[in-house]
Amino acid sequence: MSAAGVDPSVYLERLARVRAAMAEHDVDTLLLSVGHDLPYLTGYTAMPLERLTMLVVPRAGDATMIIPALEAPRVREVPGAFELLAWGETQNPTALVAGLAAGSGRVAVGDQMWARFLVELLPQLPGAEFTRAVDVVGPLRMSKDQAEIDALTAAGAAVDRIAAELQRGEIPLVGRTEADVSAHLSRRIIEEGHDKVNFAIVAAGENAASPHHHAGSRLIRENEIVLCDFGGTMAGYCSDTTRCVFTGEPSADVAEAYAVLHEAQRVGVAAGAVGTPCEEIDRATRKVIDDAGYGEYFIHRTGHGIGMEEHEDPYIVEGNQLPLEAGHAYSVEPGIYIPGRWGMRLEDIVVATADGPVALNNSDHGLVGVDA
Amino acid sequence: MSAAGVDPSVYLERLARVRAAMAEHDVDTLLLSVGHDLPYLTGYTAMPLERLTMLVVPRAGDATMIIPALEAPRVREVPGAFELLAWGETQNPTALVAGLAAGSGRVAVGDQMWARFLVELLPQLPGAEFTRAVDVVGPLRMSKDQAEIDALTAAGAAVDRIAAELQRGEIPLVGRTEADVSAHLSRRIIEEGHDKVNFAIVAAGENAASPHHHAGSRLIRENEIVLCDFGGTMAGYCSDTTRCVFTGEPSADVAEAYAVLHEAQRVGVAAGAVGTPCEEIDRATRKVIDDAGYGEYFIHRTGHGIGMEEHEDPYIVEGNQLPLEAGHAYSVEPGIYIPGRWGMRLEDIVVATADGPVALNNSDHGLVGVDA
Numbered sequence A, B: 001m002s003a004a005g006v007d008p009s010v011y012l013e014r015l016a017r018v019r020a021a022m023a024e025h026d027v028d029t030l031l032l033s034v035g036h037d038l039p040y041l042t043g044y045t046a047m048p049l050e051r052l053t054m055l056v057v058p059r060a061g062d063a064t065m066i067i068p069a070l071e072a073p074r075v076r077e078v079p080g081a082f083e084l085l086a087w088g089e090t091q092n093p094t095a096l097v098a099g100l101a102a103g104s105g106r107v108a109v110g111d112q113m114w115a116r117f118l119v120e121l122l123p124q125l126p127g128a129e130f131t132r133a134v135d136v137v138g139p140l141r142m143s144k145d146q147a148e149i150d151a152l153t154a155a156g157a158a159v160d161r162i163a164a165e166l167q168r169g170e171i172p173l174v175g176r177t178e179a180d181v182s183a184h185l186s187r188r189i190i191e192e193g194h195d196k197v198n199f200a201i202v203a204a205g206e207n208a209a210s211p212h213h214h215a216g217s218r219l220i221r222e223n224e225i226v227l228c229d230f231g232g233t234m235a236g237y238c239s240d241t242t243r244c245v246f247t248g249e250p251s252a253d254v255a256e257a258y259a260v261l262h263e264a265q266r267v268g269v270a271a272g273a274v275g276t277p278c279e280e281i282d283r284a285t286r287k288v289i290d291d292a293g294y295g296e297y298f299i300h301r302t303g304h305g306i307g308m309e310e311h312e313d314p315y316i317v318e319g320n321q322l323p324l325e326a327g328h329a330y331s332v333e334p335g336i337y338i339p340g341r342w343g344m345r346l347e348d349i350v351v352a353t354a355d356g357p358v359a360l361n362n363s364d365h366g367l368v369g370v371d372a
Helices: A008-023 A037-042 A094-103 A117-122 A134-142 A146-166 A178-191 A207-208 A250-269 A277-291 B010-023 B036-041 B094-103 B115-124 B132-141 B146-167 B177-191 B205-209 B252-270 B278-291
Strands: A029-032 A053-060 A063-068 A082-087 A106-109 A129-132 A196-204 A223-236 A243-246 A303-305 A312-316 A328-330 A336-338 A340-344 A348-351 B030-031 B054-059 B063-068 B081-087 B106-109 B129-132 B196-202 B224-232 B241-246 B304-305 B312-316 B329-332 B334-339 B341-345 B348-351
Touching: A008 A037, A008 A134, A008 B348, A029 A037, A029 A094, A029 A134, A037 A053, A037 A134, A037 A243, A037 A250, A037 B129, A053 B196, A063 A094, A082 B224, A094 A117, A094 B348, A117 B115, A129 A134, A129 B115, A134 A312, A134 A348, A146 A243, A146 A348, A178 A196, A196 A207, A207 A223, A207 A336, A207 A340, A223 A340, A243 A340, A250 A277, A250 A328, A250 A336, A250 A340, A250 A348, A250 B341, A277 A312, A277 B224, A312 A328, B010 B036, B010 B054, B010 B132, B030 B132, B036 B054, B054 B094, B063 B094, B081 B094, B081 B196, B094 B115, B106 B205, B106 B312, B129 B132, B132 B312, B132 B329, B146 B177, B146 B224, B146 B241, B146 B304, B146 B329, B146 B348, B177 B224, B196 B205, B205 B224, B205 B334, B205 B341, B224 B252, B224 B341, B241 B341, B252 B329, B252 B334, B252 B341, B278 B329, B312 B329
Parallel strands: A029 A106, A063 A082, A106 A129, B030 B106, B063 B081, B106 B129
Antiparallel strands: A029 A053, A053 A063, A196 A223, A223 A243, A303 A312, A303 A328, A328 A348, A336 A340, B030 B054, B054 B063, B196 B224, B224 B241, B304 B312, B304 B329, B329 B348, B334 B341
8 A cells, every 4th residue: 555644745755765885886777576675665555466576676767566467546646756657467468577677687676576476586696696675775764864764663652551551451461362362452552542552462371471473272271471572564565573571470580580570671772872783782781691590491582673664674693793873773672481380571762872771561561460 | 472272283284285385396495474474384473663573494304493682482392393592682593594504596585575684585595586476485375285275265255245234235335434334344354254455445536446445534425436445354264345326326336337347246256266377267257347348447466366365366267277275265356447537346255166156145146226
C-alpha cells in the first residue's frame, strides 16, 4: 500500500542520499523488492508474491519500478522519483530488470528479496558482483529522524499500556492457555492503535526457557513465571517489549536471577552513550549476568535495531564495532534461560540521543506478582 | 513450529523422493530456508528473520539443519531425516552452510530464501551453479496425496460457509468501510477453523477494478458491486475463494458482464481434465471473455496452484504447457476490471482427479443481490 500521509519530497531526499551512498560504495545498480527498503524510498510495499515487484535504481539516471500490471493501480507515484514499468502475465520480469541493469559491475540487492529472483538474474548479469543493499540503505534507515522517533515513541507507549494491564492483573493468566493470552495481547495491540501484530509470545514456566517459544495449548498455572514479548507496527514503525510476571510469590531462585537480569538490563540501557560501539552494550549486560554466574544461560545477543522492521541494524552483539549515533534505535533485552525449568527476559527499546540514551518503554521493570 | 500431528515416516519418504529428484536434475546440494519446502520435508517452519535457519540436503549422505541456538528447542527432530547444527550468536552461519556444500557443482535454493544469504554464499561457493529448488521439490508438492486434498477440502468448505453468509446478507455491507468488512471476514476465517488469515480483500465499486486492492476507509454504498476475495491456512493448507455481491439490483452493464464471467469460470473449471496443459485452461476462460468483447479487461492469468502456499505450482497461465495430473490443486479465477467503474472476479479451487475436475468451492456462483 502507499503511504498516503508522507510528503513526496521525503522520498526524493532519501533517494538522493541513497545515490550518494551508492557512489561511496561503488554500487552501480540497486535492486529492491520485498522488504522495507522499498517503502522507505518510495512509500510502496511490494507484495510477497511470485509476481516480481522491483525498484531498479541506477547510480545516475532515472529509477524504474518494475511492477505486475495488476498491482500498478496500488502504487502512489512520486513525480521525479521513479517511473512505473508494468509487466503483463506472460512477460519475464527479471529480463526487464536485467535489461535496465545491463553492464553493471556491482549490483546491491535487498536482504529480503526472494532468492528465486537473484537465481534468475545471475545468468542474465554474468559480469556483475552482487552485494547487500543494506550497506547502502541501512545507514540511512538506521539514523531515525524526529518523525520516525516520534512514531517509535507512540508505538512504545501503546505496548506499555498493555504491559501495565498485565502487571495490574487485568489480563487473566492462570487457567488460560498461552495461546489464549497471546490472542488477548494481539487484540489489545490492535486496539491500542497498531495496524498489525508482529508477535505476541506468551511462554509459561519451563516454556519460557525457549526464547522464541510459540504460544500453545499449555495452561498457565499458579506460582510460575509468564514471559510476554509482544509488539506490532503502528504507522509504519514497530513496537517491541518484554515483561515477565509471576502468578504468585516468586520462588527464591527466580527472584535472585531476576534481580540479576533487572540490573543487567539497567546497565545495558545506561551504556548507550553516543559513540559507544554496539558490542560494548552487549558486553555491559553480559558482564552483569556472567559475574552472577548465569552466563551460560544468556544464549542470545543483547538486542537488535528497530524501525520499520522489528529487527534491523544496528545489532547489539559481540563483533559489531559500529559506534552508536544519535537517532539509532535498538532493543536492550538480556535473558536468562534454565532449560526445563524457567526463563526470563526484560526488554526496552532505546533511542540514542546527544543527551544520552532514552528508553521508550517505561512500564514497571520488576517481576510483578499477579494474583492467581 | 513443528507439525506435531504428522507421522515422521512421511518426512523420510518425502526426503527419499527429493533425493531421487536431485539425482534426476543433477543437483548436488539442496538449500531450504524460509518458505514451505522446509516444513514439507521436515515439519519445521523457519522464522523469517536475519538469523539463518537452513536445511542442507546433499544428494547422498545426511541432511543437516543449521539453526540459531535459541530456535533449536522449537524443532521436533525426525530421527534419520536430519541432524541439528545449532549456531551461536557470534558464528557465521553461511560459512557453516558453505562448509557442508563445499565442492557442489549445482546448488538448488528455495524460492523464498532471503537473497541476503545467497549473496553471502556466492563468494563462498565459487564453483557452484545456482538453480531453483522448486524444480526438485515443486513436482512433489504439486501432486497432493489424499490427506492433503482432504485438508484443502476442509479449508474450502470453511470459506464457503462465510461466502454463504455474505450472500444471505448476514455480513452487513452498506455504510461500513471496506476495512471493517475485511476485519469481519478475517474474524470469521479464524472462527471457521483456520489458524491464520492470509488475506481478506474487500473492494467496492470502482475499487474492485484493482485486483489486489487493499481494503480501506471507503464506505460501501447502495447499488454497487462488492468483491470479496479471502482465505486462510487451516492445518497447514490454504483456502482461497472470491465472490461478488451487489448491494441492490445490478445495473444492466454489470449484469451482462457478470454473465460472461460466470460462464468463463464454469468453462475454465470444466476444462481441467487430467492431461490438459495448464495454459489450455487459461485459454478456455479467456476465449469466453474475449469473444464477449471484454478481453482487454481480463488483465491477469486464470489461476495459481494452491497447497501449503496460497500461490504455488501449477500456474494456470499462457506458456505453461505442464499437463494436469490427478492431485494437482489450483484456482480458476477469471476477472473483468473496468478502470474507474467496477471490477468482478469469480474464484474456486479445483482438484484434478481421474474422474474429472472437482471444485472445492460450492457457494452460489451468481452475482447475488443483498439488501441494502
